[in-house]
Amino acid sequence: MRFNHLDLNLLVALDVLLEEQNITRAAERLHMTQSATSGVLGRLRTFFEDELLVQVGRKMQPTPYALELAKPVREVLLTIRSSITTKQVFDPASSKRNFKLMASDYLITVLFSQVIQKIHDQAPNITFDMIAPSDADLLVRGEIDLMIVPERYIIAGHPSQLLFEEDYVCVVWQGNTLVGDHLSLEQYMDLGHISVGLGRTRHLSIEDWFMNQYGFNRRLEVITHDFNTLPQLVIGTQRVATMHRRLALLYAQYLPLRILPAPVHIPPLREFMLWHRSMDGDPMHRWLRERIQEFIARVDAAKPSIAKRDTFHPK
Structure with a gap:
């Protein structure tokens, strides 16, 4: 199909080329040979009267005009996908839709x-x-359908909805001889801690918050890469892990753990569901969001509580 002499199929290739900035990787994603992909790039250069991608050393870099094209091209493709190629009548029983969801191991x-x-x-x-x-x-x-993230990661310009709030508890091994059924601030600071380092930069989950609010750092003895290993790493040790209540309660059913109120006031974590604005009216996408919301509502209605006592608040 052509529009103003442009083969609209080339927009898909342009989108991939601008993202990968590499002929070989773009060819793999487009299921084309390298020579065919190079030919497509040549046709795009002719139409737009711009080099679009130029070789700089061993890498290809987009031209200024290509950078201007990247966003509108992606928006056009997303609009076509959501409003033209997506069926507006959704039958869950027969749908073969694939959803790409970004979420932490805790949320999974x-x-x-x-x-x-x-x-x-x-x-x-x-x-x-x-x-x-x-x-x-x-x-x-538009490469994922949905992401669940803490409030600070909300992306402006795209729809979001609060899913639930989660508070933090402390978890120790049942055989921990340094802690009874109550954890004081002094004990908390004397214990070794297990924390999670997230992403490539290994950003620690709540360390910055502790320093900003209370002016002290916990003594970190173990840093792991996901939330599910936190309760497992306290077993057989005198260490403590500060973690999400829901996850702690789940693991306490299977592991010899004690769950204690945190001795410091940690604001609850607010988890939001985000999606691309082009998916807002997609009936299949909306159906999935509604199912997630319904499940959370049922779980929250039956959520057990852990008493909060002797909690330290900054002056």
Whole structure:
């Protein structure tokens, strides 16, 4: 199909070329040979009267005009996908939709493992790709359908909805001889801690917050890469892990753990569901969001509580 003498299929190739900035990788994604992909780039250069990608050493870099084209090209493709190629009548029982969801291992464990199970009963042919938190631009580029993130990671210009609030508790091994059924601030600071380092930069989950609010750092003895290993790493040690309540309660059913109120006041974590604005009216996408919200509402209604006492607040 052509529009103003432009083969619209070339826009798909242009989008991939501008993202990969590499002929070989772009060819793999487009399921084309390198020579054919180079030919497509030549046709694009002719139409736009611009080099679009230029070789600089061993890398290709987009021209200024190519950088201007990147966003509108992606927006056009997303609009076509959501409003033209997507069926507006959604039958869960027969749909073969694939959803790409970005969420932490904590959320997969306490939320999506059960949501997917429930969805299978109504839509057995729907499939899921669970993607670890990484580049939020994946949502901006429309490469994922949904992401669940803390409030600070909300992306302006795209719809979002509060899913739930989560507080933090302290977890120790049942055999920990340094802690009884109550954890004081002094004990908390004397214990060795286990924390999570997230992403490529190994950003520690709540260390910055501790320093900013209380002016002290915890004594970190173990840093792991995901939330699910936190409760496992306290077993057989005198260490403590500060972690999400839902995850702690889940693991306490299977491991010899004690769950204690945190001796410091940690504001609750607010988890938001985000999606690309082009998906806002997609009936299949909306159906999935509603199923997630329904599940959270049922879980929250039955959530057990842990008493909060002797909690230290900064002056």
